[in-house]
Amino acid sequence: MAHYDHREEESWSRFKFNFPYTEGLMRLREEVLGKTDFDPSVLWVWGTMQAMAVIRVLKACEREFGEEGQRVVREALVEVGRDVGRQMMGGLERPEGMSDAEMASFFATVVNCVAYASLEKPSIDSEDEVSFHILWCPHQDCYSAFDCRVQRYFVQGMLEAVKERGLLEGWQVRFTQTIPAGADTCRFVLWRAPDDEKSQWEKYSEQLERKALEMAREGRR
Numbered sequence: 001m002a003h004y005d006h007r008e009e010e011s012w013s014r015f016k017f018n019f020p021y022t023e024g025l026m027r028l029r030e031e032v033l034g035k036t037d038f039d040p041s042v043l044w045v046w047g048t049m050q051a052m053a054v055i056r057v058l059k060a061c062e063r064e065f066g067e068e069g070q071r072v073v074r075e076a077l078v079e080v081g082r083d084v085g086r087q088m089m090g091g092l093e094r095p096e097g098m099s100d101a102e103m104a105s106f107f108a109t110v111v112n113c114v115a116y117a118s119l120e121k122p123s124i125d126s127e128d129e130v131s132f133h134i135l136w137c138p139h140q141d142c143y144s145a146f147d148c149r150v151q152r153y154f155v156q157g158m159l160e161a162v163k164e165r166g167l168l169e170g171w172q173v174r175f176t177q178t179i180p181a182g183a184d185t186c187r188f189v190l191w192r193a194p195d196d197e198k199s200q201w202e203k204y205s206e207q208l209e210r211k212a213l214e215m216a217r218e219g220r221r
Contacts, residue, residue: 004113007106007122014095015106019114020087047117048142055147062216070209074153081157084115088158089165104171104190105130111158116151121185127192134186137179145181149208156201172200 005012019025032038054077061069088110094103105124112120112134122132139148155173162168172193177183193200 003119004109007109009102009124011095011098011102012106012109014098015102016092016095017088017107017110017114018090018092020084022087044138047138051139051150052142055143055150058150059212059216062212066216067213070213074209077150077153078157078160081154082161083157084154085158085161086164088115089162089167094167099127100168100171100192101125101127101130104168105132107162107168108132108188108190111155115154115158129189129191131187131189134179134188137186140179140186143180145178146208146212148178148180149205149212152201152205152208156205159201172197174200174204 033040058070058073061073063069065072089107101124105122108130109120109122109132112118112132116137118137119135120132121135122130124130139151143150159168159173170192171190173188173190176187176189178186
């Protein structure tokens with residue numbers, strides 16, 4: 001059983017999703033992993049190189065072009081996240097009888113275990129709140145806590161894609177601890193937010209953006 005299928009809820013089997021970048025993924029599975037001695041762990045090296053390039057590009061654009069450079073990179077990352085979210089959820093309908101909390105938790109599992117290639121421990125805590133611990137993330141040994149802001153833009157785009165389909169309207173997400181900041185796990189909470197909390201994710205992203213520009217001006221990277 002693949003790590004992304006480790007859910008105990010009966011309703012998980014009714015939650016369907018698409019793998020993004022299907023053509024390349026099938027080629028990897030069938031023609032490479034299935035027929036050669038390719039070591040899949042080197043994908044971590046390759047992916048980490050891409051991740052380090054993204055944060056370096058963002059920092060360089062903030063340093064050289066300030067707020068405008070930051071905006072250009074941010075919008076590109078959000079668009080990638082939106083595209084991945086649309087691929088994962090495209091053409092799929094909400095299973096009959098599935099609660100908002102189940103939808104939120106199951107979608108998070110797909111994001112965590114497929115898009116982010118991570119290991120998680122999920123929990124449906126109530127009708128209005130779910131949470132998960134990230135037990136291992138490919139970035140945890142290379143990204144600093146502040147570098148993890150890059151992932152916020154991917155997540156923002158994925159959430160926008162889900163909400164385009166009329167799902168999880170009014171739900172928000174926040175983190176309570178992260179591995180790069182010294183915790184044993186990264187812990188996130190998704191909850192049905194009242195009006196005064198509905199833009200919390202975006203507001204915190206804006207705080208990080210202001211701090212990043214300040215650091216760039218002062219030469220602190």
